[in-house]
Amino acid sequence: MSSGLMSENGSSGLDSTAKRLWPFFSIGTEERVLTKLRSGNLAAMHIDPIIDEAEQLLTSTLSPGSRAIFCGSGTDALLSAYFALNLDADAEVLVPTNTFRATVTPMMLLGLRPVLCDSTPYSGGIDLVDAERRVTSKTQAIVVTHLWGHPVDMHAVMALARKFSLRVLEDCSHAHGACWQGRSVGTFGDAAIYSLGTTKMVSGGKAGVLFTSDTEIYDRALIFGQPKHRATAHLNDASLKPFTESGFGVNLRGSPLAAILVIDHLQRLQETIAIKNKNLAKFEAVMSPALPELVCPKRDERWTHGTWYKYQTRWVDSVLSRDTLVMTLRSAGMRVSKPEKGLHHLPLFQYPEILQGRPLGTAPLCDPRAYLVTDALLEELVTWDTRDLYDEDNDVVNRYAEMFTIVASQLDPRRAVVMK
Numbered sequence: 001m002s003s004g005l006m007s008e009n010g011s012s013g014l015d016s017t018a019k020r021l022w023p024f025f026s027i028g029t030e031e032r033v034l035t036k037l038r039s040g041n042l043a044a045m046h047i048d049p050i051i052d053e054a055e056q057l058l059t060s061t062l063s064p065g066s067r068a069i070f071c072g073s074g075t076d077a078l079l080s081a082y083f084a085l086n087l088d089a090d091a092e093v094l095v096p097t098n099t100f101r102a103t104v105t106p107m108m109l110l111g112l113r114p115v116l117c118d119s120t121p122y123s124g125g126i127d128l129v130d131a132e133r134r135v136t137s138k139t140q141a142i143v144v145t146h147l148w149g150h151p152v153d154m155h156a157v158m159a160l161a162r163k164f165s166l167r168v169l170e171d172c173s174h175a176h177g178a179c180w181q182g183r184s185v186g187t188f189g190d191a192a193i194y195s196l197g198t199t200k201m202v203s204g205g206k207a208g209v210l211f212t213s214d215t216e217i218y219d220r221a222l223i224f225g226q227p228k229h230r231a232t233a234h235l236n237d238a239s240l241k242p243f244t245e246s247g248f249g250v251n252l253r254g255s256p257l258a259a260i261l262v263i264d265h266l267q268r269l270q271e272t273i274a275i276k277n278k279n280l281a282k283f284e285a286v287m288s289p290a291l292p293e294l295v296c297p298k299r300d301e302r303w304t305h306g307t308w309y310k311y312q313t314r315w316v317d318s319v320l321s322r323d324t325l326v327m328t329l330r331s332a333g334m335r336v337s338k339p340e341k342g343l344h345h346l347p348l349f350q351y352p353e354i355l356q357g358r359p360l361g362t363a364p365l366c367d368p369r370a371y372l373v374t375d376a377l378l379e380e381l382v383t384w385d386t387r388d389l390y391d392e393d394n395d396v397v398n399r400y401a402e403m404f405t406i407v408a409s410q411l412d413p414r415r416a417v418v419m420k
């Protein structure tokens with residue numbers, strides 16, 4: 001990738017590790033955006049050839065064999081998916097508590113009841129043993145998130161789904177290009193979604209996509225989120241035609257400008273994955289000797305790594321707190337943070353009556369004390385913003401090496417003081 005062909009974005013302050021921060025786009029793409037902008041045809045009300053092109057490339061790159069619906073965000077794609085799955089009004093849905101809120105919250109608007117499940121240690125994905133314990137006669141679906149690009153064991157998920165006749169939705173928002181035992185994530189379940197927003201490995205700034213090979217799910221997602229022209233043109237089941245005109249009160253169409261950006265990233269996804277993984281290996285090679293208490297994520301040989309989106313390490317020092325570490329890393333110039341808490345700590349799951357008139361009732365949806373593995377894991381993790389690792393730039397790793405040396409030299413005397 002020649003930097004002469006790419007646009008630059010600035011970096012300052014805590015961002016000083018990178019020449020360029022992800023997402024960046026080719027000059028050709030910037031020109032294409034400008035051309036589209038000047039065309040004045042931006043609403044994608046009708047079938048837009050750019051969205052068509054993006055959907056075809058999304059399918060061939062991420063989810064061969066299925067069909068794509070380009071949406072305004074990953075959250076939009078999730079809302080479409082929950083409508084499209086056509087579950088009973090009071091159905092229960094098994095979901096990970098260790099995920100981004102939008103994996104779960106859109107279903108609540110539709111009256112579906114999320115059943116938060118604990119996590120497996122280390123990878124942090126949904127714990128299927130805990131999930132099975134929470135199955136009731138009302139359970140109709142399971143949702144998994146391939147968190148931080150670590151694929152969930154999809155063979156085990158599908159076995160559980162078969163045992164209890166559950167629909168399966170995969171949230172692949174962190175896992176563009178990742179595989180479970182050689183097969184792309186998102187191609188195992190009934191439907192899959194990806195966020196294509198913010199700093200994701202395929203980013204349209206703000207966009208998302210729903211994939212499915214199930215005609216009923218596809219049709220219902222169309223009439224729900226893509227009313228009128230798109231739904232009318234692509235619907236398979238003629239009995240749903242009467243609903244294409246009205247829609248259901250939402251407009252979840254993606255923007256063609258975002259589609260142009262997404263096409264850029266899809267065209268060089270494999271190259272981006274290779275660079276990111278190479279940079280992460282170098283990053284680990286300078287971090288581990290300096291800070292051996294900062295443990296790299298465990299690799300599973302059944303994963304093929306795609307994105308790593310953000311990267312998480314565990315802090316296992318018995319003397320110095322994670323707060324001290326994070327503060328010291330940040331003051332040395334590194335972009336790190338503590339992860340957010342599990343969803344079971346969010347007030348929405350304690351006070352569902354806020355969703356007035358919905359059938360979720362007033363009783364708390366979970367016992368926040370029942371997610372011990374997730375809580376323990378999230379207490380140890382340090383999240384790295386890896387936007388500076390998408391470029392062939394050896395300097396960035398050298399700068400990390402310098403910063404780690406500084407941090408180690410600052411932490412050692414503090415450790416000595418605490419141990420006295």
Ligand SMILES: Cc1ncc(COP(=O)(O)O)c(C=O)c1O
Nearest residue numbers: 073074075100102103173195197
């Ligand atoms: C796992 C996961 N699911 C869903 C979403 C929602 O995507 P969006 O921000 O595009 O609405 C995100 C966003 O970061 C996410 O991380």
